[in-house]
Amino acid sequence: xxxxxxxxxxxGTCVAVAGADYCVVAxxxxxxxxxxxxxRRHSKIAHLADKCxxxxxxxxGDIKALQKNLSAKELLYEHNHNKKxxxxxxxxxxxxxxxxxxxxxxYAFNVLGGLDSEGKGCVFTYDAVGSYERTGYSAQGTGATLxxxxxxxxxxxxxxxxxxxxxxxxPLSESDAVDLVxxxxxxxxxxxxxxxxxxxxxxxxxxxxxxxxxELRKD
Amino acid sequence: xDGSHANAASAPAAAGGGEGMQRTLNPYVTxxxxxxxxxxxxxIMACDTGASYGxxxxxKSVERIKAVGKHSLxxxxxxxxxxxxILRYLDExxxxxxxxxxxxxxxxxxIHAYLTRxxxxxxxxxxxxxxSLVLGGVKRGPKGDEKYLGMVNMIGTHFEENHIATGxxxxxxxxxxxxxxxxxxxxxEAVKLIEKCLLVLLYRDRSSIxxxxxxxxxxxxxxxxxxxxxKTNWGFSAFxxxxxxxxxxx
Numbered sequence: 001x002x003x004x005x006x007x008x009x010x011x012g013t014c015v016a017v018a019g020a021d022y023c024v025v026a027x028x029x030x031x032x033x034x035x036x037x038x039x040r041r042h043s044k045i046a047h048l049a050d051k052c053x054x055x056x057x058x059x060x061g062d063i064k065a066l067q068k069n070l071s072a073k074e075l076l077y078e079h080n081h082n083k084k085x086x087x088x089x090x091x092x093x094x095x096x097x098x099x100x101x102x103x104x105x106x107y108a109f110n111v112l113g114g115l116d117s118e119g120k121g122c123v124f125t126y127d128a129v130g131s132y133e134r135t136g137y138s139a140q141g142t143g144a145t146l147x148x149x150x151x152x153x154x155x156x157x158x159x160x161x162x163x164x165x166x167x168x169x170x171p172l173s174e175s176d177a178v179d180l181v182x183x184x185x186x187x188x189x190x191x192x193x194x195x196x197x198x199x200x201x202x203x204x205x206x207x208x209x210x211x212x213x214x215e216l217r218k219d
Numbered sequence: 220x221d222g223s224h225a226n227a228a229s230a231p232a233a234a235g236g237g238e239g240m241q242r243t244l245n246p247y248v249t250x251x252x253x254x255x256x257x258x259x260x261x262x263i264m265a266c267d268t269g270a271s272y273g274x275x276x277x278x279k280s281v282e283r284i285k286a287v288g289k290h291s292l293x294x295x296x297x298x299x300x301x302x303x304x305i306l307r308y309l310d311e312x313x314x315x316x317x318x319x320x321x322x323x324x325x326x327x328x329x330i331h332a333y334l335t336r337x338x339x340x341x342x343x344x345x346x347x348x349x350x351s352l353v354l355g356g357v358k359r360g361p362k363g364d365e366k367y368l369g370m371v372n373m374i375g376t377h378f379e380e381n382h383i384a385t386g387x388x389x390x391x392x393x394x395x396x397x398x399x400x401x402x403x404x405x406x407x408e409a410v411k412l413i414e415k416c417l418l419v420l421l422y423r424d425r426s427s428i429x430x431x432x433x434x435x436x437x438x439x440x441x442x443x444x445x446x447x448x449x450k451t452n453w454g455f456s457a458f459x460x461x462x463x464x465x466x467x468x469x
């Protein structure tokens with residue numbers, strides 16, 4: 001008989017790349033369940049604060065609850081501190097929120113991107129229970145294993161001993177980074193059945209937040 | 220997932236012996252697919268009127284689409300008693316909204332958000348409402364008449380689309396809708412398209428019955444039409460004498 005499983009994987013991939021003075025956050029818009037596509041244009045991205053954007057893939061019910069939770073806490077922070085939450089502050093909050101449900105986790109694989117308090121791009125990458133790290137770039141979700149090797153080749157410094165540390169932020173220009181993200185999604189879409197339909201790209205820089213949108217393969 | 224297994228293991232023990240914890244473990248009386256789509260004047264929704272008890276067709280005249288407030292329709296598939304419970308929740312919600320008497324009324328977007336929270340919350344307590352709900356409606360907003368159509372399932376997965384089908388409809392009706400749906404369908408065209416989907420389900424879904432109800436919602440209000448049957452065609456020559464030409468038949 002039907003046995004109740006509280007989780008399902010609605011698929012999809014999220015990516016973020018940090019630049020010297022910008023951050024690119026992108027996610028596909030396919031919502032799947034099993035071998036079916038529920039929606040081709042469902043956004044996985046939440047704008048939590050001015051310079052702070054969260055992209056999550058995994059179980060959509062948990063993702064929406066998590067994003068609402070963080071939005072509410074951000075609003076309380078604004079009321080208490082009379083300023084919007086910075087990206088590193090949100091990063092810590094997200095980690096704590098995820099660990100809070102360590103024994104019934106949010107099935108959400110998150111990538112947080114934005115500008116830190118100095119205006120430099122920052123990307124934070126998470127697992128489902130809140131362990132996190134600040135990096136120069138990251139991919140999470142069903143297509144992440146297809147994308148990370150490509151991003152590593154393009155963006156990772158050859159050795160951590162080479163100074164200045166290169167993979168903190170990429171020296172690529174904003175448009176080059178956006179092109180790289182588009183390429184890497186087009187590649188993952190070819191082989192990952194859960195990634196495709198269309199790609200939502202958010203670019204955060206000193207002048208604000210810009211939204212771009214391109215089609216991906218729909219098969 | 221260790222936490223969830225511990226919960227699941229202890230609950231039957233508790234239900235058997237001491238604490239009397241009750242939760243839905245399996246669905247019993249279940250409703251079939253619900254199909255819905257936006258059309259020019261609003262949203263149209265259809266489903267059959269059957270409710271099965273496992274493989275038995277137990278109830279043949281069940282209304283699985285109901286009006287909610289002035290602006291929405293809800294269609295439910297899955298455990299029928301849980302659907303009735305949801306209708307009770309919605310009654311409470313719309314009643315208290317009405318009693319405020321402040322000129323505001325809950326639109327489909329609000330009802331969908333409310334239902335999503337209810338379903339997700341029950342899933343968190345490991346006592347789900349075993350349904351897939353379709354919420355459609357039209358409400359006058361700042362940008363004119365805004366049509367809305369959304370779905371939420373038993374664990375809280377929810378989304379908005381131009382056309383939705385639950386259960387088997389997801390596999391059989393959605394491909395038809397994705398090919399033939401247009402923004403500006405008239406009511407008659409929408410009915411024809413939805414009947415095409417209902418027919419496919421009737422032929423291919425074992426638990427479907429030939430008694431359907433269509434409902435529509437526009438800014439004027441909701442209408443749930445009386446049940447009717449679709450014309451089916453079984454007159455294929457291969458059906459007339461199925462063993463003709465087969466070797467070794469008797």
